[in-house]
Amino acid sequence: MAQRKSNTPQSPESKAKRKNPATILFEEVSGGSLAVPLLAILSGLLLGGLIIVLTTEEMYARIAGGDILGGLGTGIGAALKSYAALFTGSIGDPGRIFSALQNGDALSIRRAFNPFLESLVQSTPYIFAGLAVALGFRTGLFNIGAEGQLFIGALASVWVGFSLEGLPSIIHIPLALLAGAAGGALWGFIPGLLKAKAGAHEVINTIMMNYVAFRLSEYLLRGPLRRPETFNPVSPFIEDSAKLPRFFEAPIRFHLGFFIALGLAYVVYYFLFKTTWGFNLRTVGANPHAARYAGINIVWSTMLAMSLSGALAGLAGANEVLGVNYNLAVAFSSGYGFDAIALALLGKSHPLGVVLSALLFGFLRNGAIRMQVSAGIPIDIISVLQAFIIAFIAAPAIVRTIYRVRLQTEGETTFVSGWGGS
Amino acid sequence: MATVLELRGITKRFPGVLANDHIDLTLNKGEIHALLGENGAGKTTLMNILYGLYKPDEGEIYIHGQKVSIDTPSASIAAGVGMVHQHFMLIPVFTITENVMLGEESMRGGLFLDRETAAGRIREISESYGLAVNPYAYVKDLAVGVQQRVEIIKLLYREADILILDEPTAVLTPQEADDLFKIMRNLAAAGKSIIFITHKLREVLDVADRITVIRLGHVVGSTTPSEASQRSLASMMVGREVILHVDRAPATPGKPVLTVENLQVLDDRNNLAVDGVSLEVREGEILGVAGVQGNGQTELVEALTGLRAPLSGKIAMLEKDITHAAPRAITELGAGHIPEDRQEDGLVLTYSVADNLALQTYYRPPFAKGPVLQERTILSNAVDLIEKFDVRTPGPAIRVGALSGGNQQKVIVAREFSRPTRLMIASQPTRGLDVGSIEYIHSRLVEKRNEGTAVLMVSSELDEILELSDRIAVIYRGRIVDVLQAGEATKELLGLLMAGIDPMEARKLGAEKAG
Ligand SMILES: Nc1ncnc2c1ncn2[C@@H]1O[C@H](COP(=O)(O)OP(=O)(O)OP(=O)(O)O)[C@@H](O)[C@H]1O
Numbered sequence: 001m002a003q004r005k006s007n008t009p010q011s012p013e014s015k016a017k018r019k020n021p022a023t024i025l026f027e028e029v030s031g032g033s034l035a036v037p038l039l040a041i042l043s044g045l046l047l048g049g050l051i052i053v054l055t056t057e058e059m060y061a062r063i064a065g066g067d068i069l070g071g072l073g074t075g076i077g078a079a080l081k082s083y084a085a086l087f088t089g090s091i092g093d094p095g096r097i098f099s100a101l102q103n104g105d106a107l108s109i110r111r112a113f114n115p116f117l118e119s120l121v122q123s124t125p126y127i128f129a130g131l132a133v134a135l136g137f138r139t140g141l142f143n144i145g146a147e148g149q150l151f152i153g154a155l156a157s158v159w160v161g162f163s164l165e166g167l168p169s170i171i172h173i174p175l176a177l178l179a180g181a182a183g184g185a186l187w188g189f190i191p192g193l194l195k196a197k198a199g200a201h202e203v204i205n206t207i208m209m210n211y212v213a214f215r216l217s218e219y220l221l222r223g224p225l226r227r228p229e230t231f232n233p234v235s236p237f238i239e240d241s242a243k244l245p246r247f248f249e250a251p252i253r254f255h256l257g258f259f260i261a262l263g264l265a266y267v268v269y270y271f272l273f274k275t276t277w278g279f280n281l282r283t284v285g286a287n288p289h290a291a292r293y294a295g296i297n298i299v300w301s302t303m304l305a306m307s308l309s310g311a312l313a314g315l316a317g318a319n320e321v322l323g324v325n326y327n328l329a330v331a332f333s334s335g336y337g338f339d340a341i342a343l344a345l346l347g348k349s350h351p352l353g354v355v356l357s358a359l360l361f362g363f364l365r366n367g368a369i370r371m372q373v374s375a376g377i378p379i380d381i382i383s384v385l386q387a388f389i390i391a392f393i394a395a396p397a398i399v400r401t402i403y404r405v406r407l408q409t410e411g412e413t414t415f416v417s418g419w420g421g422s
Numbered sequence: 423m424a425t426v427l428e429l430r431g432i433t434k435r436f437p438g439v440l441a442n443d444h445i446d447l448t449l450n451k452g453e454i455h456a457l458l459g460e461n462g463a464g465k466t467t468l469m470n471i472l473y474g475l476y477k478p479d480e481g482e483i484y485i486h487g488q489k490v491s492i493d494t495p496s497a498s499i500a501a502g503v504g505m506v507h508q509h510f511m512l513i514p515v516f517t518i519t520e521n522v523m524l525g526e527e528s529m530r531g532g533l534f535l536d537r538e539t540a541a542g543r544i545r546e547i548s549e550s551y552g553l554a555v556n557p558y559a560y561v562k563d564l565a566v567g568v569q570q571r572v573e574i575i576k577l578l579y580r581e582a583d584i585l586i587l588d589e590p591t592a593v594l595t596p597q598e599a600d601d602l603f604k605i606m607r608n609l610a611a612a613g614k615s616i617i618f619i620t621h622k623l624r625e626v627l628d629v630a631d632r633i634t635v636i637r638l639g640h641v642v643g644s645t646t647p648s649e650a651s652q653r654s655l656a657s658m659m660v661g662r663e664v665i666l667h668v669d670r671a672p673a674t675p676g677k678p679v680l681t682v683e684n685l686q687v688l689d690d691r692n693n694l695a696v697d698g699v700s701l702e703v704r705e706g707e708i709l710g711v712a713g714v715q716g717n718g719q720t721e722l723v724e725a726l727t728g729l730r731a732p733l734s735g736k737i738a739m740l741e742k743d744i745t746h747a748a749p750r751a752i753t754e755l756g757a758g759h760i761p762e763d764r765q766e767d768g769l770v771l772t773y774s775v776a777d778n779l780a781l782q783t784y785y786r787p788p789f790a791k792g793p794v795l796q797e798r799t800i801l802s803n804a805v806d807l808i809e810k811f812d813v814r815t816p817g818p819a820i821r822v823g824a825l826s827g828g829n830q831q832k833v834i835v836a837r838e839f840s841r842p843t844r845l846m847i848a849s850q851p852t853r854g855l856d857v858g859s860i861e862y863i864h865s866r867l868v869e870k871r872n873e874g875t876a877v878l879m880v881s882s883e884l885d886e887i888l889e890l891s892d893r894i895a896v897i898y899r900g901r902i903v904d905v906l907q908a909g910e911a912t913k914e915l916l917g918l919l920m921a922g923i924d925p926m927e928a929r930k931l932g933a934e935k936a937g
């Protein structure tokens with residue numbers, strides 16, 4: 001008969017030494033259940049494909065004409081073609097990359113890699129905004145206001161970007177980024193304060209703050225911040241000294257922001273999991289009663305978390321202004337702050353998870369443009385796809401049932417409740 | 423007697439733990455079968471398997487001689503098995519009837535809930551088994567004991583004939599526990615079979631027909647109350663002789679550490695829960711606060727530890743005014759606190775055992791250097807404490823929520839006891855612990871007191887109060903009605919005082935009873 005394996009503690013060294021940081025990080029993000037997000041993505045892609053098939057009009061025409069197999073073939077062909085376009089649009093055309101590498105022409109190599117680099121550019125604001133929402137989640141706060149914080153961040157950084165002249169880049173860029181972070185932080189701090197001091201729910205207040213931000217930016221862009229030589233609601237262009245450096249010649253827009261975002265993801269990870277401040281925030285999120293018992297100041301933690309979350313979202317706005325657009329127009333964000341909520345969920349509110357999901361979202365968005373141009377599939381299919389993925393993430397039971405994945409640790413412990421250990 | 427349930431060779435592994443190791447168990451019709459075992463022995467796991475929450479790795483379940491496969495709670499309900507969990511699963515804003523109907527709604531005209539019929543059946547059930555309830559009362563207004571009755575009615579409503587009760591008495595007052603035993607006997611007499619888990623040996627001897635003892639995941643033996651004694655059961659469970667009494671020298675109290683003057687505290691509903699309490703705890707003594715649960719103990723302790731702002735009065739610790747101090751300020755003055763609700767206040771269930779063991783001190787050296795957590799120190803501290811306090815866990819990195827109930831309690835005790843403290847406030851410190859662990863924690867409490875710590879212990883276990891206290895304050899309706907010296911307290915006297923009998927009267931009656 002089997003002996004009770006181990007009732008005694010293992011030495012911490014034996015475990016800690018064997019693992020390198022990467023595996024630890026990986027395990028933390030996956031929580032032993034990386035399978036669910038991956039399968040959710042797969043299911044999303046399959047369902048998205050199905051929708052493309054079902055919306056192919058030519059298919060119905062051929063089926064109506066009696067050619068059922070041919071019709072189905074057309075439908076499936078359309079889906080495959082769309083996904084091929086999605087792939088070449090987001091990662092690149094393998095043939096082109098290969099031949100460019102072979103003949104070694106610098107220009108064609110750059111062109112061949114452009115889709116990939118452009119996807120990274122698209123992913124960057126998602127990383128910032130996703131980190132913002134994830135940090136809120138970890139503290140038990142639902143920051144729906146990332147979009148508004150992003151606008152305020154963009155306003156602040158564009159203002160610093162165009163109004164200060166004659167600064168060296170090494171000062172101007174950090175200053176503009178900082179302004180963006182500060183603007184977002186202020187916009188997060190207000191609902192944080194209301195929540196902490198008055199118990200007003202942050203969901204309501206961050207939504208309200210979004211509207212204030214949208215209207216405020218509209219007013220500023222029509223009035224004080226409008227570029228003098230135009231009547232459109234756009235800001236002046238920022239000084240060259242405030243632009244985030246790009247690594248290649250135009251039209252490749254790949255810029256420093258991507259690496260700043262990656263660096264920040266690590267900082268957020270370190271802050272959350274390796275510092276006492278992060279411990280405070282996480283504890284408040286995991287069990288506010290125990291946090292109070294442990295002497296953590298919940299009022300302070302709530303305000304700090306909302307401000308930091310806002311700062312990260314503000315940086316998403318600053319990044320777009322300083323790295324991509326160089327000015328600010330009313331419609332500059334395609335809802336990064338809202339997508340970030342889905343993305344933080346997908347990434348399990350872990351910085352590494354957020355980076356991976358942000359890449360997924362960025363690649364999908366970028367590829368979708370190509371898909372629309374070459375396969376005629378509306379770009380909205382990407383939103384549908386994202387929605388499917390999120391639905392599957394939010395209801396892991398569906399994924400588990402479909403794929404018969406048995407996730408011991410996760411599935412079973414959800415039943416653990418009651419202090420009888422039952 | 424007919425066998426209604428048979429478990430054969432049930433085995434369940436968790437990462438790093440063999441929770442159930444080829445367990446065989448039979449349950450007869452009309453039998454109350456007690457399951458005994460140390461914390462982490464695998465009792466709850468076995469019951470969760472029977473209830474369809476966990477899937478066994480090996481083994482078979484037979485109900486009425488038929489092999490069944492129970493992989494969801496609904497399958498288990500269909501097979502006639504019902505379980506009352508430690509934490510009740512009731513919806514506070516629903517009435518009893520609505521709670522009982524939930525998931526089993528009987529409809530009228532296919533559209534409207536048929537509350538009358540359901541209420542009628544609830545009345546029938548409550549009359550036939552002595553489970554007195556008002557079907558239209560709201561659950562949020564019910565005492566714990568009555569809520570538990572509702573849970574049992576829920577099972578009977580679904581026609582369960584095998585009932586599992588996991589540590590049902592841990593949260594009950596002695597009076598409520600006696601009521602529960604009456605109900606259990608009625609149920610057994612009516613042909614229901616009951617599996618009953620508890621750590622209180624007296625209860626087992628009182629109410630069980632048969633007793634099975636589990637240790638380290640396997641059955642070590644079966645016995646009956648007539649053949650067993652508390653002592654024999656204890657040694658069967660723990661595998662060694664258990665000393666049920668702690669030796670302690672008379673107290674030599676020093677300076678006052680905690681002084682409370684005329685304290686008034688409101689509860690969540692803004693009622694005066696603590697109504698003018700004054701007391702003093704001195705170095706090197708254990709002050710026991712005895713009382714029926716719900717007489718203001720919870721609010722008193724919360725006020726003393728900074729978790730609840732007092733309405734008026736004064737609290738001082740080591741001559742510092744802490745009436746409105748924050749919890750951390752009080753902790754830093756040298757207070758330790760074992761909270762009453764371990765899962766709500768004392769632990770972060772999703773955190774590792776190691777992080778929970780550092781929950782009060784993570785921000786200070788050696789656990790933090792500046793703002794940076796020192797994971798290695800946190801881990802090695804955990805390894806030490808796990809060993810010292812005999813916490814049964816596969817390792818320090820395991821989520822504390824995966825530990826058995828008693829082992830979760832040990833994590834809290836280990837954390838609070840491992841710090842230098844001048845004052846220890848212990849609320850129900852041994853709730854849910856097995857006899858071996860109780861023995862250990864009692865001796866550590868006495869050790870703390872001998873080292874000069876002032877100990878304030880709140881407990882609804884009279885045995886525990888009598889065993890450990892140097893002085894006993896009896897709380898009734900938010901007031902300290904009497905303070906007794908260890909020598910003069912008896913169970914009878916305490917019982918009378920706790921029931922609100924006037925102290926003079928009570929002493930007279932107590933003397934008569936004793937004499
Ligand atoms: N979901 C889980 N994941 C991992 N390990 C678990 C899980 N549930 C229980 N265990 C482990 O299985 C063992 C048995 O636990 P169980 O809860 O059955 O004990 P118990 O006999 O009910 O103890 P107690 O009297 O303290 O409630 C323990 O070592 C516990 O840590």
Ligand SMILES: [Mg+2]
Nearest residue numbers: 420421466827
């Ligand atoms: Mg248990």
